[in-house]
Amino acid sequence: xxxxxxxxxxxxxxxxxxxxxxxxxxxxxxxxxxxxxxxxxxxxxxxxxxxxxxxxxxxxxxxxxxxxxxxxxxxxxxxxxxxxxxxxxxxxxxxxxxxxxxxxxxxxxxxxxxxxxxxxxxxxxxxxxxxxxxxxxxxxxxxxxxxxxxxxxxxxxxxxxxxxxxxxxxxxxxxxxxxxxxxxxxxxxxxxxxxxxxxxxxxxxxxxxxxxxxxxxxxxxxxxxxxxxxxxxxxxxxxxxxxxxxxxxxxxxxxxxxxxxxxxxxxxxxxxxxxxxxxxxxxxxxxxxxxxxxxxxxxxxxxxxxxxxxxxxxxxxxxxxxxxxxxxxxxxxxxxxxxxxxxxxxxxxxxxxxxxxxxxxxxxxxxxxxxxxxxxxxxxxxxxxxxxxxxxxxxxxxxxxxxxxxxxxxxxxxxxxxxxxxxxxxxxxxxxxxxxxxxxxxxxxxxxxxxxxxxx
Amino acid sequence: xxxxxxxxxxxxxxxxxxxxxxxxxxxxxxxxxxxxxxxxxxxxxxxxxxxxxxxxxxxxxxxxxxxxxxxxxxxxxxxxxxxxxxxxxxxxxxxxxxxxxxxxxxxxxxxxxxxxxxxxxxxxxxxxxxxxxxxxxxxxxxxxxxxxxxxxxxxxxxxxxxxxxxxxxxxxxxxxxxxxxxxxxxxxxxxxxxxxxxxxxxxxxxxxxxxxxxxxxxxxxxxxxxxxxxxxxxxxxxxxxxx
Numbered sequence: 001x002x003x004x005x006x007x008x009x010x011x012x013x014x015x016x017x018x019x020x021x022x023x024x025x026x027x028x029x030x031x032x033x034x035x036x037x038x039x040x041x042x043x044x045x046x047x048x049x050x051x052x053x054x055x056x057x058x059x060x061x062x063x064x065x066x067x068x069x070x071x072x073x074x075x076x077x078x079x080x081x082x083x084x085x086x087x088x089x090x091x092x093x094x095x096x097x098x099x100x101x102x103x104x105x106x107x108x109x110x111x112x113x114x115x116x117x118x119x120x121x122x123x124x125x126x127x128x129x130x131x132x133x134x135x136x137x138x139x140x141x142x143x144x145x146x147x148x149x150x151x152x153x154x155x156x157x158x159x160x161x162x163x164x165x166x167x168x169x170x171x172x173x174x175x176x177x178x179x180x181x182x183x184x185x186x187x188x189x190x191x192x193x194x195x196x197x198x199x200x201x202x203x204x205x206x207x208x209x210x211x212x213x214x215x216x217x218x219x220x221x222x223x224x225x226x227x228x229x230x231x232x233x234x235x236x237x238x239x240x241x242x243x244x245x246x247x248x249x250x251x252x253x254x255x256x257x258x259x260x261x262x263x264x265x266x267x268x269x270x271x272x273x274x275x276x277x278x279x280x281x282x283x284x285x286x287x288x289x290x291x292x293x294x295x296x297x298x299x300x301x302x303x304x305x306x307x308x309x310x311x312x313x314x315x316x317x318x319x320x321x322x323x324x325x326x327x328x329x330x331x332x333x334x335x336x337x338x339x340x341x342x343x344x345x346x347x348x349x350x351x352x353x354x355x356x357x358x359x360x361x362x363x364x365x366x367x368x369x370x371x372x373x374x375x376x377x378x379x380x381x382x383x384x385x386x387x388x389x390x391x392x393x394x395x396x397x398x399x400x401x402x403x404x405x406x407x408x409x410x411x412x413x414x415x416x417x418x419x420x421x422x423x424x425x426x427x428x429x430x431x432x433x434x435x436x437x438x439x440x441x442x443x444x445x446x447x448x449x450x451x452x453x454x455x456x
Numbered sequence: 457x458x459x460x461x462x463x464x465x466x467x468x469x470x471x472x473x474x475x476x477x478x479x480x481x482x483x484x485x486x487x488x489x490x491x492x493x494x495x496x497x498x499x500x501x502x503x504x505x506x507x508x509x510x511x512x513x514x515x516x517x518x519x520x521x522x523x524x525x526x527x528x529x530x531x532x533x534x535x536x537x538x539x540x541x542x543x544x545x546x547x548x549x550x551x552x553x554x555x556x557x558x559x560x561x562x563x564x565x566x567x568x569x570x571x572x573x574x575x576x577x578x579x580x581x582x583x584x585x586x587x588x589x590x591x592x593x594x595x596x597x598x599x600x601x602x603x604x605x606x607x608x609x610x611x612x613x614x615x616x617x618x619x620x621x622x623x624x625x626x627x628x629x630x631x632x633x634x635x636x637x638x639x640x641x642x643x644x645x646x647x648x649x650x651x652x653x654x655x656x657x658x659x660x661x662x663x664x665x666x667x668x669x670x671x672x673x674x675x676x677x678x679x680x681x682x683x684x685x686x687x688x689x690x691x692x693x694x695x696x697x698x699x
Contacts, residue, residue, distance in 0.1 A: 068632050
């Protein structure tokens with residue numbers, strides 16, 4: 001049973017979780033840092049409680065501050081959102097130890113899937129193909145060089161902990177590898193407190209396709225189809241869509257079915273996402289699992305009509321899933337555009353400032369998940385996501401057309417955003433034609449998109 | 457310091473009246489002794505009482521002396537405001553965490569002192585100074601704030617009026633069984649508690665007032681011709697904060 005949820009996150013996802021709580025009739029308390037006192041989530045909440053200063057280490061990343069806030073406000077569950085402590089097994093365990101429900105996989109499950117390298121081996125044992133990569137974590141530079149030679153260049157250096165592109169580098173030569181290892185280690189240490197790395201073979205012109213899974217505590221799981229997140233800039237997703245244009249219906253169904261079979265067999269629970277790379281021949285390779293709600297979950301919601309955050313809460317409360325694979329339908333096509341406070345003209349430098357004017361797009365199939373309001377001050381301390389514009393249509397061309405219209409309608413002044421860049425991107429022939437690969441933006445170059453944007 | 461422009465603020469003032477005459481040396485000595493006692497004992501105690509009472513103004517009569525302390529209007533309003541602003545649509549929001557402090561009983565200690573000083577009206581206010589840490593309240597007081605989210609426990613035996621030094625532990629906030637100190641932001645006297653023992657508190661929440669000790673009281677004052685008549689004209693209290 002869950003009656004009152006502490007939302008231990010910020011930005012658009014805090015608002016999203018709050019709405020799911022409300023829809024389920026649950027109380028919703030927002031834990032905020034001093035920098036987020038005026039946030040939309042704090043304003044909408046039944047109750048809002050300041051847990052620490054702007055510095056995330058002392059607020060959104062502080063297990064004791066968050067758990068104490070839940071105790072103090074009489075909550076019986078904590079929703080971690082994404083990022084911050086969302087996949088921290090130690091945090092999940094501490095939450096449970098204080099008699100509270102962690103909205104996510106149990107600590108044991110998070111622990112089992114904590115290491116990407118171990119997870120690859122675990123799921124490979126349950127039938128998922130994986131990308132050729134290093135045997136275990138990299139012990140030292142010598143080990144890395146030897147493993148890279150065995151796998152064959154180019155290789156991708158990846159941190160074992162964390163995600164979001166931090167600490168990741170693609171290298172084509174031994175010389176590049178040697179230089180990048182140091183950088184990746186220090187980035188990984190700074191971001192995740194863990195500098196262990198591993199190597200993966202880099203697939204040229206690959207696409208990023210992921211499968212959404214939903215598994216209750218009783219081992220009953222279904223997949224909610226795939227999402228394509230190939231539009232990335234430096235490993236940061238910019239545009240997501242479902243279904244993927246890279247695979248036909250039969251291949252998509254096979255990928256999703258193999259994914260759900262493997263995670264249920266491996267003992268996964270709650271909602272999660274299995275990420276795959278798909279090469280130009282349509283072969284897929286498992287790369288990692290995300291044990292949390294994901295930024296791009298609305299595209300799946302648009303196709304299935306299933307509220308993923310509500311489902312997450314119900315599973316955490318111990319409810320059985322209540323539906324089977326045959327009950328899940330997939331209608332139409334959806335595209336999500338991540339609106340960020342970044343200046344595309346200046347290396348996507350993060351921006352802060354006060355939103356002076358905000359015009360939110362609407363119309364059939366349009367959803368805008370955002371914490372923005374006119375007068376809101378975008379703080380400089382956290383990630384730059386301002387909102388997610390989701391466009392649904394009965395087919396891909398109509399979804400893209402609606403996305404274009406919505407992007408044209410969206411107006412945010414006072415803070416520089418990437419809106420014009422996204423607008424250029426969804427008009428680009430590679431995107432419209434469904435040929436986007438993860439290296440598109442870096443290959444074509446931001447400048448070319450920007451030039452298109454300035455002409456538009 | 458937005459309060460600097462407050463027209464209601466008066467500097468330390470011994471109410472020199474037009475037409476006041478110099479006094480003989482013996483009387484002046486007695487005055488000085490009395491003023492010293494006033495500055496050292498009575499005024500600090502009264503300041504603490506004023507802080508603890510939640511009142512905007514306090515006047516004590518003692519023999520021929522009358523001591524009146526008045527908070528600047530804005531400071532008084534600030535003192536009663538919870539640290540987190542109320543949120544629209546947030547019924548029972550974080551302001552739930554802030555309990556109104558109980559009014560302290562009027563301080564009999566100062567009022568029952570034997571009459572030892574001649575008739576005089578004194579109006580005293582502290583000089584504004586920035587406080588090192590805590591929240592500043594119009595210069596004459598600062599407030600100790602919560603270092604964490606948890607339940608507040610005041611230090612036992614520490615009552616309003618007690619002398620404290622900056623950094624002294626005034627109580628703790630219990631965070632999942634681990635105490636985090638609430639410390640005095642300035643040297644001074646413990647003033648009003650803004651939360652009750654056992655109350656849940658959030659990070660940065662105002663916990664207890666500390667009244668500044670370094671009051672400026674001029675050491676020379678005039679004799680007033682007519683006893684027991686308001687010496688200084690009543691100081692305007694903009695905003696009507698006095699209740």
